[in-house]
Amino acid sequence: MMLQLDNVTKVYKVGAFGGKTFAAVDGVSFDVRSGEVVSLIGESGSGKSTIGKMILGLTSITAGSITVDGVPVKAAKEYYRHVQGVFQDPFSCYNPVFKADRVFQLIKESYYPQVSAAEWDGRVRSAIEDVRLDPGQVLGRYPHQLSGGQLQRLLIARALLLDIKLLVADEITSMLDASTRIDVLNLLAELKERGLGVLYVTHDLSLGNYLAERTVVLRNGTVVEMGLTDKVFGDPLHPYTRKLLAAVPRLNAPWEDAEPTDTCHYHAGGASGALFEADAGHFVACARFDGCPR
Amino acid sequence: MTAIQETPAQDVAAGAGVRREALYFAVRNGKLLVGFGIAFLLFLLGFAGPLVLDAVDPNAYGTKPMSPPSGEHWFGTTTFGQDVFSQFVYGLQTTFIVGALGGGIAAVIAMAVGFTAGYRGGLVDEILNMFTNIVLVIPTLAVLLIINAYLGVRSVPAQALFIGLTSWPWAARAIRAQTFSLRTRDFVALARLSGSSTRRIIMREIAPNMSSYLFMMFILLFGGSILIASSLDFIGLGPTEGISLGLMLQNANQWSAMQLGMWWWFLPPGAGITAIVGALYVANVGLDEVFNPKLRET
Amino acid sequence: MRQYFGRKLLVYGLTFFVAVTINWMVPRFMPGDPVSSMVARAGVSNPGAVETMRTYYTNLFGFDQPLWKQYANFWAALFQGDFGISIWVFPTPVSEVIMGAVPYTLGLMIPSVLLSWVVGNWAGAFAARRRLLDNTVLPVGYVLTAMPYMWLAVLLAWGLGVVAGIFPVAGGYSFSLQPSLSVEFVADLLHHWVLPFLSLFLVALGGWAIGMRNMIIYELESDYSNYLSALGAPQRLIRRYAFRNAVLPQITGLALQLGVLVAGALVTEIVFSYPGLGSLILKAIQNQDFFLLQGTFMFIVLGVLIANFIIDIVYVVVDPRTRAGMAGAQA
Amino acid sequence: MSLRVSELRVYYRTLKGDVKALDDVSFTMRDGEILGLAGESGCGKTTLGKSLIRMDGRMRHMGGTVELDGRELPIGDDRRMNEFRFHEVSLIPQYSMSAMNPTRKIGKMVGELLGSRGVALDRAELESRLDLVELPRKVLGNYPIELSGGMKQRMVMVISTLLNPSLLIADEVTSALDVSTQKAVAKALIGFRDAGFVKSMIFVTHDLALTSHIADTIMVMYAGKLAEKAPAKVMVTAPRHPYTKLLINSLPEVGVRHADKKLSGIAGSPPSLLDPPAGCRFRARCPVAGDECGQEPPVVEVEPDHFVACWKA
Amino acid sequence: APQGSQAGSAPAAAPGDGGALPRNETLYTSGTQWGPPANFNPLREWDYATGTEGLVYESLFHFDGSAGKMVPWLAQSGTWVDDKTYELKLRQGVTWSDGKPFTAKDVVFTFELGKMETVPYHNIWEWLEKAEAVDDQTVKFTFSKANYQEWDFQMYSRAIVPQHVWQGRSEQEVLDGKNENPVGTGAYTYKSHDQDRVVWQRRDDWWGKTGLNMEPKPKYIVDIVNSSNEVAMGLLLQKGMDLSNNFLPGAANLVKGNFGITTYYPEPPYMLSANTAFLVLNTTKKPMDDPAFRKALASSIDTKKIVEGVYGNLVKAASPTGLLPQWEQYIDQQVVADKGFSFDTAKAKKLLADAGYKDSDGDGFVENKDGSKIELDIIVPSGWTDWMESIRVIAASAKESGINITPDFPDFNALVDKRSKGDFDMLINNERQLSNTPWTYYDYMFQLPVRKTQNTVNFGRYENKEIWKLVQELDQVKTDDAEGMKQVMSKIQAIHLDEMPIIPLWYNGLWSQVSNASWTNWPSSVGDTPKTPPTMWRNWLELGGFETLTQIKPAS
């Protein structure tokens, strides 16, 4: 078990002088093992990115703990040697005034200052080839001269230059065209085969389903359902999960017009409380599974 | 009075291709060329002029007081027979120095405050913001008057320092706003994931992205410093040694140039200031147009 | 809403506090001693008399008390509108001296600031995206903003006053008149007011015109303008909307510029010997009248703060975005 | 035939030359038809949408005609086009979130907008349409900022269709929304068509799956040209153009797992529109390309209502 | 309290009659008042609204500078009954502006006010024993020591205040009171004032109409507060002002340029001389403690350049004795010829060399005898432009002689502070005006003892008991004893020129530019015009300024 989230909570202060608080993530616990893709699914604002950022040390954790191989998150060089992230918008990940390969340069400056330029160049090229790009085509170019897919893959190559164990991929495909999107997804799948743990954040259920061993469904900062992907998608227990699934447009099947009728209090946010194991490896936070009188 | 009042956060991120495009528009932008052209000519006159002028001391008394412009005295002479042209040339120099120093100091403070507040956010931001607002609301000329009157430090660098210390707030606010929007860009997060320190991120990731903006800001601070300095000079809080365009105006006024019909005494210094500041402002619009496609006339 | 104003008030309160503190500190920690200069002015040489006067003035100005107490007294006096006694116009209270000057400064500032703002915005909006006008309004605007206040003032005084002789170049009203409500006096007052007003008005005008021009270009390129154009709305409507939205930042701009405008007014008053605060400040400086200088400074700070506060309120009234933002926008 | 676009060419003027964003595009639409317009980013979808209502400063109409309900649209002439806008052609822009004047109450803005087009505001009608998209009536008294993204989207939808235009262009109106909101908006669009508020609609998206639910006909573009146009059902089940095929194959469906079935994307990237290659523009990425592809493939109606621009189709 | 009904009840500006003052009856003047009229308290001699004394309050005598004699005013006559007793006969029929008669009691009351420590003439009680009213018209002063010179000065300087109004005022009120609506014996009363002006109105029941057979011509006098010289010049040129007592740079051009402006002399120096600008040396500091150095310094200064360059000939170079032209008769020309100095760089260098000041390190400047560097500052208040220019000239010309002097411009306050504490090298000062006696000058130059702070006199802290004794001796010479005065003064001049503790530079002018547009017959050196001083300056109304007002004529 390499990434472990234990009752993680993130409270943002909003309003002038932090007059009000707002819990973007509320008591979330799950884990990601080596060689596994866990997808984190939820609608906009459900707190997916916030969890990603906390894991990456880009934002503080209000309560609970996040550990990687038992080591708590720390926004320090050593931590980033093993934990890296790739973000949603490939264009905004590159400083537009510099050439795209500067992202590699930054890694070298921080982690491998002693490596010779030539050797480094070799490493970069092989990493780029690993993500199935042609180094000749992408090196020495400005970000706007490259496509989104290329940029996104360069970012993964950048992470590969380090000795990473965990990759947080936050909606890395939502800005990409369908045709390039699948290449990036396949790449993530390969990483997993190499033994990396991947946390794949998305709001596109079909993509999560395509890739992940396990799925965590998030709503208003709390986990409503989680478990093996097959089970969550095959037998969604929580009404919210069902509603989400029903809304996904499928190519060959019409929209399921039937909205879930048995709506309960799920819309009341985290009120539904604790997770119950409804099935082996399939947890749900729903009153129906808690001997609720209804 | 600036073109960069808080403009809606513009897309400051200019890519290299955009840079090339910017250059393309820069050399075709009339405002930019005329603006910088005039400013540069005056700069040359101010710094190369003294080398070719024979008058060593622009304040030296001459033999022909109060004479109108002539071949001998291009801009005429003062009540004391001082050559107005020499004074003008030396005055330009001082004016540029005040502008550069004052503008520079203000820019440095503005950047320090703006970047820190914008990048750090949170409490640091609240405090710096409060501080900025305070300095912004206090009428700085009045403070300058008070401090200057009491301290009586009357040299060009001291004057520039005062100006620099008080004229930065609007720029800090603008930088803060820009930094705020840049800070959320993913490349900043990525730089952190690459182990860069905060300072480094500000200097190497954020600042380069706003270089055009910073440059424009400096120009405005530069012009502003010149105007403030001329006001101070005029009120009699200028440097006591040497000459500046503001001092020339003050002298002309004190020695009744207007009433005595010595227009050649008070016209050039004011025109010089107007020309420098105006040229810089015009160049600034030019730059704005170059960097901001929206402003270009299509 | 309340929080917004609470925050503003905090800033203003702090500003005021800082200003008052600076103001209190400066004469006490700077070289030169008001008591000495009072005594020196009196030209008393007898050592006994010197001592008596020293003690007397030290008492009068409260310099004999411990610093913290002086500071506390300063605040206490301030709240009673007591700025001390002017040295230059001894023994007139500073507040009285200032009150004599304030109507002139306000009479100059308020019309010139408001009118230049209105006319400047109008001109800028009118010029934006109209090539021909833009090419005239813009350069004229730049020349105007780049002019040192006093120079424009001198030019006007010279051209319209000395050479053309149309307007008087100094003073608030003719020396042959005494203030009254007669038509003659009011006309004379206005006659003297024209040039200082004009120079303040013109310099500020350019800045507003340019600011507005730039703002409105942004607005005309904005999404809502595009949407309206796509729906075939006439330019009239689009411009009206753009103008309204572009004016909002200009209102904030006004707040930002107040300090500068005050400075401009001071310098202009000096050129025209207009009997307002500017001339008063100059005299206070020249005569080392600490108390008067402090008083005028206090007055200006208060004025700017109040004006800023009014602008803040106006801003909230006209921009729904701030209101919604403050209420915590519903999702 | 409500809309007939023939040989439309629209270029962007840039420093480096003309970007041929729409190069010889022809198609037709029937009354009541919803046309889904899909394709990779940059293929010219937005350009087509804009061309039909209002070109921006850099766009140039280089040729071709557009006929709506039998009248030719003067698309290159901003002034003459005005009478058609809103009344005949309307638009839900990509930027719906910021399409309303932030400082005007929505109701007031609508009134002023209609007034400026010489139409009186029919309050009852407006309110009934709000009901249709499930917006509370009080939104008219709100400022745009007080609405959520989805609400704004629907509000703009109502505004744009108030005059019952013949053609509505909806550009990426759902891309920024999450699945459930997306579904609601999409249904509302269909509802509008069904209610006759708009005769026909072009629904621009890059999400083929979504468009297949809304559209009657799907048109796929590639690099400024039409690649394939077919009834929605046909398009997803039996595409003929190799590009469309690859595109559809690259879509993971719910239930498809990497471990079970490895999907693949389309290698390479679309050509630059600055200087597009001669012949078939997909040639370089096409797995079945042959010599004949050096010639530009004509758009052929391979089946009724099924058009394909490919030699191999 | 008796004064209660009078003081403090008047509004600042009298309600205007709305209409404009008639131009042909109004005199517009400026150059006297440097701040808003602050008070009308004649005892605040340094800042009362100018005219408070002279127009409203009057003195016992006036002094006619050109004739060098006292002119009886409120007094009919004054005589020394014996060496230590002075008897004053007052005029009959003089009334205060509130209608009460003026009597000997008022005079006694005024002098006794001086017993308050803070009253400016408190000093006289060191040698005045008592003042008593013998009857309504007679006052008798008894002295412990009779300082005749100084007494005459007091006689025309003191403004007499009405006992019935002032009685009972506390020391603080006397010192600080505004004395609104002043009640005086003078020819004018207060009409109104504003920040930038005071308006005086003629009293048609003034006693002098019959008593002196004089009548000031302007019905109204508008004294315009000086905002700046250029404003004054503007007003003058636009005929909005009749008499400008400002220093107007370029005034020579105005006179020459047919602007309708005249001055006392139609040629240089254009103005009468009013006071002497001295270079005050701090004699407690090295090397200014060395007479040889001081004399060398005196020779190194190019006064001509100041007179011509800075002032454009509006001033005259001063006599080495510093005595004003009006006192020329007292200058011992022989002493001046023997010991005087003039600008002579070569001589200055020689004097330095002879005294042992050598440039040992070759920087072009001489060093102290002990080899330490000489680096001197010369200060004038910042903003006093003509003086600022002048000390630049001084520094430059001293450098020619090898004396390293740097001009510096502290603020007035700081300068006053330094001056009174003796914390300066050298400065320019001109605080003493023309008076009835050169004694006032010498008192200013040499007064002893030197105190911790020197507020008004002997800023250079020059200690010379011998010369101070001579000055006191001069004080006790009777004012009609010109020969006696000359004798003492010749000795004083000899020591002064030998020691040179304070260097006279130039005579500041009695700045006066007049326009003849509305008022004519202004005093001038030419033709059949009055020779009185054309000025409204503080303390100058008693020196003949008032008489000028009675001589001018409205231009018809």
Ligand SMILES: Nc1ncnc2c1ncn2[C@@H]1O[C@H](COP(=O)(O)OP(=O)(O)OP(=O)(O)O)[C@@H](O)[C@H]1O
């Ligand atoms: N810095 C912040 N301060 C205050 N609130 C924040 C901050 N960052 C995020 N939030 C709020 O926290 C909630 C969760 O945000 P987060 O970005 O994690 O959502 P998400 O699930 O990633 O959504 P999306 O799919 O839109 O990316 C949102 O309601 C957001 O408004």
Ligand SMILES: Nc1ncnc2c1ncn2[C@@H]1O[C@H](COP(=O)(O)OP(=O)(O)OP(=O)(O)O)[C@@H](O)[C@H]1O
């Ligand atoms: N203002 C412009 N100037 C120059 N080229 C432009 C401009 N706008 C668009 N283009 C180019 O025109 C082509 C078509 O653009 P368009 O916006 O129509 O694509 P799209 O299919 O809508 O893409 P997306 O899915 O990203 O919205 C692209 O290659 C784009 O680079």
Ligand SMILES: [Mg+2]
């Ligand atoms: Mg997110």
Ligand SMILES: [Mg+2]
């Ligand atoms: Mg598009």
